[in-house]
Amino acid sequence: MVTSAKVQFLSWETFLAEHEAAWMRLWAATGAAPDLSPIWARSLVHGHGLDTSELQVAFQTNHCGELTLVWPLRFTEQRRLGLTWKKVSALANIFCLHGGLLTSLDTGTAVRQILKALRAETGAWSWVDVDLLEIGSPLHTAWVLAARQQDCRVEHIAKGRSPYIASPGTLDDFLATKGHSFRRGMRARRREASTDPGIEVRYFTQPHEMASYFALTLSIERKSWKQGEGSSLASRDWETRLYEDLLHRYAELGRVLGAVLFIDGVPAAHSMDLLQGDRVYGLKSSFDPAFAVRRPGVMLLVMRLERYFSRGVREFDFIGRDEDYKLQWSRQCRAHESLRLYAPTLAARALHLSTDLRRQVRAYRERLSAPTPIPVPVAQPLPVAARVSLDSPGLSVSN
Numbered sequence: 001m002v003t004s005a006k007v008q009f010l011s012w013e014t015f016l017a018e019h020e021a022a023w024m025r026l027w028a029a030t031g032a033a034p035d036l037s038p039i040w041a042r043s044l045v046h047g048h049g050l051d052t053s054e055l056q057v058a059f060q061t062n063h064c065g066e067l068t069l070v071w072p073l074r075f076t077e078q079r080r081l082g083l084t085w086k087k088v089s090a091l092a093n094i095f096c097l098h099g100g101l102l103t104s105l106d107t108g109t110a111v112r113q114i115l116k117a118l119r120a121e122t123g124a125w126s127w128v129d130v131d132l133l134e135i136g137s138p139l140h141t142a143w144v145l146a147a148r149q150q151d152c153r154v155e156h157i158a159k160g161r162s163p164y165i166a167s168p169g170t171l172d173d174f175l176a177t178k179g180h181s182f183r184r185g186m187r188a189r190r191r192e193a194s195t196d197p198g199i200e201v202r203y204f205t206q207p208h209e210m211a212s213y214f215a216l217t218l219s220i221e222r223k224s225w226k227q228g229e230g231s232s233l234a235s236r237d238w239e240t241r242l243y244e245d246l247l248h249r250y251a252e253l254g255r256v257l258g259a260v261l262f263i264d265g266v267p268a269a270h271s272m273d274l275l276q277g278d279r280v281y282g283l284k285s286s287f288d289p290a291f292a293v294r295r296p297g298v299m300l301l302v303m304r305l306e307r308y309f310s311r312g313v314r315e316f317d318f319i320g321r322d323e324d325y326k327l328q329w330s331r332q333c334r335a336h337e338s339l340r341l342y343a344p345t346l347a348a349r350a351l352h353l354s355t356d357l358r359r360q361v362r363a364y365r366e367r368l369s370a371p372t373p374i375p376v377p378v379a380q381p382l383p384v385a386a387r388v389s390l391d392s393p394g395l396s397v398s399n
Contacts, residue, residue, distance in 0.1 A: 007069065007117035012045075012055035019059065022067045027102060034274045034281065035092050036102040039249040041072050044094050047242025050074075055091065058114055060105075069103040069110050075124070081354060085126040088118065092131075095242070097281055097319050098162070098334065099133040099140075111142040115150050119344065126348045128152075131338040132159055140337075147341045153352040155340040161333035163326040165316040171306040182328065186302050193261070193299040200265075201303050204258035207251040213258040214244055217270045217284070220260075224286040233284065243272070243284065250274060261300040269296035271304060278314040301329075 010018070020038050027037040034040055045052065054076055060069040072091035077084050092100070103110040118128060133140040147154045168174055171190075175183045193199050204213035218234045226232035233239055250256045255276065261269040269287035273280050287297040308316060318326045322333055342348040 007058050007060050007113050009056045009058055009073075009117070009121075012052045012057060012072070015057040015059065019057075019067060019070075023070050023102075026067045026070060026104065030102065030104055031277055032102050033097050033100050034250065034255065034276055035096045035098075036070075036100050039253075040246070041091055043242055043245040043249060044091060046245050047238050048094060049238065058117065060103075060110075060113065068105050069101075069114070071101060071114060080351065085348075085351065086124060087127060087129065088125040089129040090131065093129055096132055097317070098336070099131050099338075101139055107138045108142040108145065111139070111146045112149065115143075115146045115152070115341070119150050119152075126343055126345075126351065128341045128343075129338065130341070132336045133339060135335045135337055140339075143339050143341070147339070151344040153342040153349060155342070155352065155355060157338040157340060159336040159338055161322040161335050162320060163318045163322050163330050163333045165305070165318075165330045166332060167309045167314050167316070169309065171302070171309050174305070174309065186298070189295060189299045190302045190306065192294075193303050198264045199299070200262045201300065202260050202262065204260070205251065205254065205256060207248060210244075210247045210251050210256070210258070213260065214247060216260045216267050217258070217272065220267050220270045220288055221286055223288045223290070225289060226286055232286070246274075246283075247272070257304075259300060259304060261296050261303075263291050263294060263296060266291075268294070269300045271300055273304065278312055279317060280308055280313050280315070281317045281319055283319070 016038070023038045044050070045055070054074050056073050056075060058069070058071040058073060059067060062068050074089050074091055074093075076087050076089070078087045079085075090096075090099070101107065101110060105113075115128075118125065130143055133143065144154060165174065168177065175186055178186075193201065204210065218240070221227065221232040221234045224232055227235055230236070233243055247256055247258070255274055257273045257275060257280075259271045259273075260267050267288070268291040270285065271282065272284040273282055285297060285300070287300075305316060318329075320326075342352040
Protein backbone atom coordinates (compact mmCIF):
# COMPACT_ATOMS: atom_id res chain seq x y z
CA MET A 1 0.00 0.00 0.00
CA VAL A 2 1.33 3.43 -0.95
CA THR A 3 1.49 5.82 1.99
CA SER A 4 2.12 9.51 2.47
CA ALA A 5 5.69 10.66 2.92
CA LYS A 6 5.65 10.91 6.70
CA VAL A 7 3.77 10.52 9.93
CA GLN A 8 1.85 13.64 10.88
CA PHE A 9 0.60 15.00 14.21
CA LEU A 10 -2.74 16.62 15.03
CA SER A 11 -4.26 17.79 18.28
CA TRP A 12 -6.71 15.41 19.93
CA GLU A 13 -9.80 17.50 19.23
CA THR A 14 -8.87 18.20 15.62
CA PHE A 15 -8.04 14.59 14.87
CA LEU A 16 -11.32 13.32 16.30
CA ALA A 17 -13.30 15.91 14.38
CA GLU A 18 -11.64 14.98 11.09
CA HIS A 19 -10.73 11.30 11.43
CA GLU A 20 -12.66 9.49 14.19
CA ALA A 21 -14.86 7.56 11.75
CA ALA A 22 -11.81 6.56 9.70
CA TRP A 23 -10.04 5.51 12.90
CA MET A 24 -12.99 3.26 13.72
CA ARG A 25 -12.88 1.74 10.23
CA LEU A 26 -9.16 1.02 10.48
CA TRP A 27 -9.64 -0.65 13.87
CA ALA A 28 -12.48 -2.83 12.56
CA ALA A 29 -10.62 -3.73 9.35
CA THR A 30 -7.45 -4.85 11.13
CA GLY A 31 -9.26 -6.84 13.86
CA ALA A 32 -7.01 -5.14 16.41
CA ALA A 33 -7.40 -5.44 20.18
CA PRO A 34 -10.12 -3.37 21.92
CA ASP A 35 -7.61 -0.99 23.50
CA LEU A 36 -6.57 0.32 20.07
CA SER A 37 -10.00 1.67 19.18
CA PRO A 38 -11.24 5.26 19.51
CA ILE A 39 -13.77 3.90 22.02
CA TRP A 40 -11.00 2.91 24.43
CA ALA A 41 -9.14 6.17 23.93
CA ARG A 42 -12.26 8.27 24.55
CA SER A 43 -13.04 6.29 27.70
CA LEU A 44 -9.51 6.86 29.03
CA VAL A 45 -9.84 10.59 28.48
CA HIS A 46 -13.30 10.67 30.06
CA GLY A 47 -12.47 8.36 32.99
CA HIS A 48 -9.27 10.12 33.98
CA GLY A 49 -10.48 13.62 33.14
CA LEU A 50 -7.36 14.22 31.06
CA ASP A 51 -6.32 17.63 29.84
CA THR A 52 -6.84 17.23 26.09
CA SER A 53 -4.40 20.05 25.37
CA GLU A 54 -1.67 17.51 26.27
CA LEU A 55 -2.89 15.03 23.67
CA GLN A 56 -1.84 14.64 20.07
CA VAL A 57 -2.39 11.84 17.58
CA ALA A 58 0.37 10.51 15.32
CA PHE A 59 -1.17 9.24 12.10
CA GLN A 60 -0.46 8.39 8.50
CA THR A 61 -2.63 8.12 5.40
CA ASN A 62 -2.23 6.48 2.00
CA HIS A 63 -2.58 8.12 -1.39
CA CYS A 64 -6.38 7.75 -1.15
CA GLY A 65 -6.46 9.62 2.13
CA GLU A 66 -7.29 6.48 4.15
CA LEU A 67 -5.72 6.06 7.56
CA THR A 68 -2.98 3.46 7.76
CA LEU A 69 -1.67 4.25 11.26
CA VAL A 70 -3.04 5.83 14.44
CA TRP A 71 -1.13 6.33 17.72
CA PRO A 72 -2.59 8.71 20.35
CA LEU A 73 0.07 10.38 22.52
CA ARG A 74 0.41 12.48 25.67
CA PHE A 75 3.03 15.25 25.82
CA THR A 76 3.76 16.05 29.47
CA GLU A 77 6.58 17.23 31.69
CA GLN A 78 8.33 15.41 34.54
CA ARG A 79 10.91 16.43 37.13
CA ARG A 80 14.03 14.28 37.36
CA LEU A 81 17.44 15.14 38.82
CA GLY A 82 16.17 18.59 39.68
CA LEU A 83 15.36 19.39 36.04
CA THR A 84 12.17 19.47 33.98
CA TRP A 85 12.04 16.99 31.10
CA LYS A 86 9.60 16.58 28.24
CA LYS A 87 7.98 13.18 28.17
CA VAL A 88 5.98 11.50 25.38
CA SER A 89 3.88 8.46 26.20
CA ALA A 90 1.22 6.44 24.44
CA LEU A 91 -2.24 7.40 25.70
CA ALA A 92 -2.97 3.69 26.23
CA ASN A 93 -0.06 3.51 28.71
CA ILE A 94 -2.59 4.67 31.32
CA PHE A 95 -4.41 1.36 30.96
CA CYS A 96 -4.05 -1.19 28.18
CA LEU A 97 -4.50 -4.90 27.62
CA HIS A 98 -1.08 -5.37 26.03
CA GLY A 99 1.06 -2.71 24.36
CA GLY A 100 -0.04 -2.37 20.74
CA LEU A 101 -0.05 -0.18 17.67
CA LEU A 102 -2.96 0.28 15.29
CA THR A 103 -1.69 0.06 11.73
CA SER A 104 -2.34 -1.68 8.45
CA LEU A 105 1.34 -1.31 7.55
CA ASP A 106 4.17 -3.69 8.26
CA THR A 107 4.91 -3.28 11.99
CA GLY A 108 8.59 -2.50 11.47
CA THR A 109 7.82 0.12 8.82
CA ALA A 110 5.18 1.79 10.98
CA VAL A 111 7.44 2.03 14.04
CA ARG A 112 10.39 3.36 12.05
CA GLN A 113 8.25 6.09 10.53
CA ILE A 114 6.80 7.08 13.90
CA LEU A 115 10.20 7.37 15.53
CA LYS A 116 11.62 9.18 12.53
CA ALA A 117 8.80 11.73 12.75
CA LEU A 118 9.36 12.16 16.48
CA ARG A 119 13.09 12.52 15.98
CA ALA A 120 12.43 15.41 13.61
CA GLU A 121 10.76 17.13 16.58
CA THR A 122 14.01 17.04 18.59
CA GLY A 123 13.16 19.77 21.06
CA ALA A 124 9.67 18.43 21.75
CA TRP A 125 10.67 15.43 23.86
CA SER A 126 13.36 13.99 26.10
CA TRP A 127 12.12 10.41 26.06
CA VAL A 128 9.26 8.26 24.76
CA ASP A 129 7.57 5.64 26.93
CA VAL A 130 6.08 2.57 25.25
CA ASP A 131 4.48 0.34 27.86
CA LEU A 132 3.62 -3.32 28.30
CA LEU A 133 5.15 -4.78 25.14
CA GLU A 134 5.24 -8.53 24.82
CA ILE A 135 8.91 -9.46 24.86
CA GLY A 136 10.01 -10.97 21.57
CA SER A 137 6.87 -9.92 19.70
CA PRO A 138 7.19 -8.23 16.28
CA LEU A 139 6.20 -4.89 17.85
CA HIS A 140 8.74 -5.19 20.66
CA THR A 141 11.48 -6.10 18.18
CA ALA A 142 10.48 -3.25 15.88
CA TRP A 143 10.81 -0.64 18.64
CA VAL A 144 14.23 -1.91 19.73
CA LEU A 145 15.55 -1.93 16.14
CA ALA A 146 14.05 1.47 15.31
CA ALA A 147 15.61 2.98 18.42
CA ARG A 148 19.00 1.66 17.36
CA GLN A 149 18.56 3.06 13.85
CA GLN A 150 17.51 6.48 15.16
CA ASP A 151 20.38 6.55 17.69
CA CYS A 152 18.07 6.48 20.72
CA ARG A 153 19.29 4.90 23.94
CA VAL A 154 16.83 2.38 25.40
CA GLU A 155 15.94 1.60 28.99
CA HIS A 156 14.28 -1.79 29.52
CA ILE A 157 11.77 -1.87 32.40
CA ALA A 158 10.46 -5.29 33.46
CA LYS A 159 6.68 -5.53 33.75
CA GLY A 160 6.03 -9.13 34.72
CA ARG A 161 3.97 -11.82 33.04
CA SER A 162 0.31 -12.11 32.03
CA PRO A 163 -1.35 -15.57 31.92
CA TYR A 164 -3.79 -16.79 29.28
CA ILE A 165 -5.61 -20.01 28.41
CA ALA A 166 -5.26 -21.40 24.89
CA SER A 167 -8.29 -23.60 24.30
CA PRO A 168 -7.64 -27.07 22.90
CA GLY A 169 -11.37 -27.44 22.13
CA THR A 170 -14.11 -27.85 24.73
CA LEU A 171 -13.84 -27.20 28.45
CA ASP A 172 -13.51 -30.94 29.01
CA ASP A 173 -10.64 -31.03 26.49
CA PHE A 174 -8.94 -28.30 28.49
CA LEU A 175 -9.55 -29.95 31.86
CA ALA A 176 -8.09 -33.18 30.48
CA THR A 177 -4.73 -31.38 30.28
CA LYS A 178 -4.80 -30.56 34.02
CA GLY A 179 -3.99 -32.63 37.10
CA HIS A 180 -6.52 -34.99 38.64
CA SER A 181 -7.22 -32.85 41.71
CA PHE A 182 -7.77 -29.66 39.70
CA ARG A 183 -9.90 -31.46 37.12
CA ARG A 184 -12.10 -33.04 39.78
CA GLY A 185 -12.53 -29.71 41.59
CA MET A 186 -13.54 -27.79 38.50
CA ARG A 187 -15.99 -30.45 37.40
CA ALA A 188 -17.53 -30.31 40.86
CA ARG A 189 -17.92 -26.54 40.58
CA ARG A 190 -19.55 -26.91 37.16
CA ARG A 191 -21.92 -29.58 38.46
CA GLU A 192 -22.86 -27.43 41.43
CA ALA A 193 -23.51 -24.35 39.28
CA SER A 194 -25.60 -26.40 36.83
CA THR A 195 -27.71 -28.43 39.27
CA ASP A 196 -28.09 -26.42 42.49
CA PRO A 197 -31.46 -24.60 42.24
CA GLY A 198 -30.14 -21.87 44.51
CA ILE A 199 -27.43 -20.88 42.01
CA GLU A 200 -28.21 -18.75 38.98
CA VAL A 201 -25.90 -17.14 36.40
CA ARG A 202 -27.25 -14.13 34.51
CA TYR A 203 -25.52 -12.79 31.42
CA PHE A 204 -25.67 -9.17 30.25
CA THR A 205 -24.82 -8.22 26.67
CA GLN A 206 -27.21 -5.52 25.49
CA PRO A 207 -26.65 -1.75 25.86
CA HIS A 208 -29.89 -1.30 27.83
CA GLU A 209 -28.70 -3.96 30.34
CA MET A 210 -25.41 -2.30 31.21
CA ALA A 211 -26.76 0.07 33.88
CA SER A 212 -28.32 -2.73 35.93
CA TYR A 213 -25.30 -4.98 35.39
CA PHE A 214 -22.87 -2.26 36.50
CA ALA A 215 -24.92 -1.58 39.64
CA LEU A 216 -24.69 -5.27 40.56
CA THR A 217 -20.96 -5.21 39.83
CA LEU A 218 -20.39 -2.25 42.15
CA SER A 219 -22.40 -3.90 44.95
CA ILE A 220 -20.11 -6.94 44.81
CA GLU A 221 -16.93 -4.86 44.48
CA ARG A 222 -17.82 -2.87 47.62
CA LYS A 223 -17.91 -6.11 49.62
CA SER A 224 -14.82 -7.69 48.06
CA TRP A 225 -11.28 -7.81 49.46
CA LYS A 226 -10.34 -5.23 46.83
CA GLN A 227 -12.34 -2.55 48.62
CA GLY A 228 -10.08 -2.73 51.65
CA GLU A 229 -7.01 -2.36 49.45
CA GLY A 230 -8.49 0.57 47.55
CA SER A 231 -8.41 -1.27 44.23
CA SER A 232 -12.08 -2.05 43.64
CA LEU A 233 -14.15 -0.42 40.94
CA ALA A 234 -16.15 1.31 43.64
CA SER A 235 -13.18 2.80 45.51
CA ARG A 236 -11.76 5.01 42.77
CA ASP A 237 -13.96 7.51 40.93
CA TRP A 238 -11.84 7.55 37.78
CA GLU A 239 -12.02 3.76 37.51
CA THR A 240 -15.78 3.74 37.99
CA ARG A 241 -16.18 6.31 35.21
CA LEU A 242 -13.75 4.47 32.93
CA TYR A 243 -15.40 1.05 33.14
CA GLU A 244 -18.93 2.38 33.01
CA ASP A 245 -18.05 4.25 29.83
CA LEU A 246 -16.24 1.25 28.30
CA LEU A 247 -19.20 -1.03 28.99
CA HIS A 248 -21.77 1.18 27.34
CA ARG A 249 -19.62 1.92 24.28
CA TYR A 250 -18.53 -1.69 23.60
CA ALA A 251 -22.01 -3.10 24.34
CA GLU A 252 -23.27 -1.08 21.39
CA LEU A 253 -20.92 -3.16 19.21
CA GLY A 254 -21.92 -6.47 20.83
CA ARG A 255 -18.46 -6.86 22.37
CA VAL A 256 -19.39 -7.18 26.09
CA LEU A 257 -20.32 -10.20 28.17
CA GLY A 258 -21.08 -9.28 31.75
CA ALA A 259 -22.02 -12.07 34.14
CA VAL A 260 -23.31 -12.22 37.71
CA LEU A 261 -23.66 -15.39 39.77
CA PHE A 262 -26.41 -15.35 42.37
CA ILE A 263 -26.63 -17.65 45.40
CA ASP A 264 -30.14 -17.82 46.85
CA GLY A 265 -30.98 -14.60 45.03
CA VAL A 266 -27.97 -12.65 46.35
CA PRO A 267 -25.24 -11.44 43.91
CA ALA A 268 -22.12 -13.41 44.93
CA ALA A 269 -19.66 -12.97 42.05
CA HIS A 270 -19.30 -11.00 38.84
CA SER A 271 -17.15 -10.92 35.73
CA MET A 272 -16.66 -8.38 32.95
CA ASP A 273 -15.30 -9.62 29.61
CA LEU A 274 -14.58 -8.01 26.25
CA LEU A 275 -15.00 -10.12 23.12
CA GLN A 276 -12.73 -9.75 20.10
CA GLY A 277 -13.09 -12.38 17.40
CA ASP A 278 -11.96 -15.72 18.85
CA ARG A 279 -10.30 -14.06 21.84
CA VAL A 280 -11.82 -12.97 25.16
CA TYR A 281 -10.24 -10.46 27.53
CA GLY A 282 -11.16 -10.83 31.21
CA LEU A 283 -11.35 -7.20 32.29
CA LYS A 284 -12.65 -7.51 35.84
CA SER A 285 -13.96 -10.11 38.28
CA SER A 286 -14.60 -10.34 42.00
CA PHE A 287 -16.77 -12.04 44.62
CA ASP A 288 -18.49 -11.43 47.93
CA PRO A 289 -16.32 -13.00 50.68
CA ALA A 290 -19.48 -13.96 52.58
CA PHE A 291 -19.84 -16.77 50.02
CA ALA A 292 -16.14 -17.68 49.86
CA VAL A 293 -16.71 -21.25 51.02
CA ARG A 294 -18.86 -21.85 47.91
CA ARG A 295 -16.10 -20.47 45.64
CA PRO A 296 -18.52 -18.39 43.50
CA GLY A 297 -15.74 -16.75 41.48
CA VAL A 298 -14.40 -20.15 40.43
CA MET A 299 -17.89 -21.40 39.58
CA LEU A 300 -18.48 -18.35 37.40
CA LEU A 301 -15.15 -18.74 35.61
CA VAL A 302 -15.91 -22.41 34.87
CA MET A 303 -19.29 -21.48 33.41
CA ARG A 304 -17.83 -18.70 31.29
CA LEU A 305 -15.05 -20.88 29.91
CA GLU A 306 -17.51 -23.62 29.02
CA ARG A 307 -19.67 -21.06 27.21
CA TYR A 308 -16.73 -19.52 25.34
CA PHE A 309 -14.96 -22.72 24.33
CA SER A 310 -18.20 -24.27 23.06
CA ARG A 311 -18.63 -21.22 20.80
CA GLY A 312 -15.18 -21.40 19.22
CA VAL A 313 -13.17 -19.02 21.41
CA ARG A 314 -9.51 -19.98 21.08
CA GLU A 315 -8.02 -17.89 23.86
CA PHE A 316 -9.09 -16.50 27.21
CA ASP A 317 -6.72 -13.72 28.29
CA PHE A 318 -6.63 -13.03 32.03
CA ILE A 319 -4.62 -9.82 31.40
CA GLY A 320 -2.84 -8.22 34.34
CA ARG A 321 -0.34 -9.88 36.66
CA ASP A 322 0.44 -13.59 37.03
CA GLU A 323 -1.46 -14.01 40.28
CA ASP A 324 -1.57 -17.45 41.86
CA TYR A 325 -5.21 -18.17 41.04
CA LYS A 326 -4.55 -17.46 37.36
CA LEU A 327 -1.49 -19.70 37.29
CA GLN A 328 -3.59 -22.55 38.67
CA TRP A 329 -5.49 -22.38 35.39
CA SER A 330 -2.59 -21.83 33.03
CA ARG A 331 1.19 -21.58 33.08
CA GLN A 332 1.18 -20.01 29.62
CA CYS A 333 2.16 -16.37 30.05
CA ARG A 334 3.16 -13.36 28.00
CA ALA A 335 6.27 -11.71 29.41
CA HIS A 336 6.10 -7.93 29.22
CA GLU A 337 8.47 -5.02 29.49
CA SER A 338 8.22 -1.30 28.89
CA LEU A 339 10.72 0.59 26.77
CA ARG A 340 11.93 4.11 27.45
CA LEU A 341 13.53 5.58 24.34
CA TYR A 342 15.77 8.58 25.05
CA ALA A 343 16.08 11.32 22.46
CA PRO A 344 19.43 11.53 20.62
CA THR A 345 20.47 14.71 22.44
CA LEU A 346 23.33 15.27 24.88
CA ALA A 347 20.95 16.08 27.73
CA ALA A 348 18.79 12.99 27.18
CA ARG A 349 21.85 10.76 26.86
CA ALA A 350 23.23 12.15 30.11
CA LEU A 351 19.89 11.38 31.76
CA HIS A 352 19.98 7.82 30.40
CA LEU A 353 23.56 7.36 31.63
CA SER A 354 22.64 8.65 35.08
CA THR A 355 19.60 6.37 35.22
CA ASP A 356 21.64 3.34 34.17
CA LEU A 357 24.39 4.08 36.72
CA ARG A 358 21.87 4.42 39.52
CA ARG A 359 20.29 1.13 38.47
CA GLN A 360 23.67 -0.60 38.60
CA VAL A 361 24.47 0.89 42.02
CA ARG A 362 21.08 -0.20 43.34
CA ALA A 363 21.61 -3.74 42.03
CA TYR A 364 25.09 -3.82 43.60
CA ARG A 365 23.75 -2.70 47.00
CA GLU A 366 21.01 -5.31 46.83
CA ARG A 367 23.62 -7.99 46.24
CA LEU A 368 25.66 -6.73 49.19
CA SER A 369 22.65 -6.62 51.51
CA ALA A 370 21.48 -10.09 50.52
CA PRO A 371 22.05 -12.61 53.30
CA THR A 372 25.22 -14.63 52.83
CA PRO A 373 24.41 -18.31 52.49
CA ILE A 374 25.73 -20.34 55.42
CA PRO A 375 28.11 -22.95 54.06
CA VAL A 376 26.86 -26.45 54.65
CA PRO A 377 29.63 -28.78 55.80
CA VAL A 378 30.20 -31.66 53.46
CA ALA A 379 29.52 -34.92 55.22
CA GLN A 380 32.62 -37.11 55.44
CA PRO A 381 32.21 -40.79 54.60
CA LEU A 382 32.13 -43.02 57.65
CA PRO A 383 34.93 -45.56 58.01
CA VAL A 384 34.18 -49.00 56.71
CA ALA A 385 32.62 -51.05 59.47
CA ALA A 386 34.96 -53.48 61.14
CA ARG A 387 34.49 -57.07 60.14
CA VAL A 388 34.74 -59.69 62.86
CA SER A 389 36.16 -63.03 61.83
CA LEU A 390 35.07 -66.08 63.76
CA ASP A 391 37.06 -68.49 61.63
CA SER A 392 39.80 -69.03 64.25
CA PRO A 393 39.62 -70.04 67.83
CA GLY A 394 40.73 -66.53 68.85
CA LEU A 395 38.70 -63.48 67.67
CA SER A 396 40.47 -61.26 65.19
CA VAL A 397 39.44 -57.92 63.73
CA SER A 398 40.35 -56.86 60.20
CA ASN A 399 39.54 -53.64 58.27
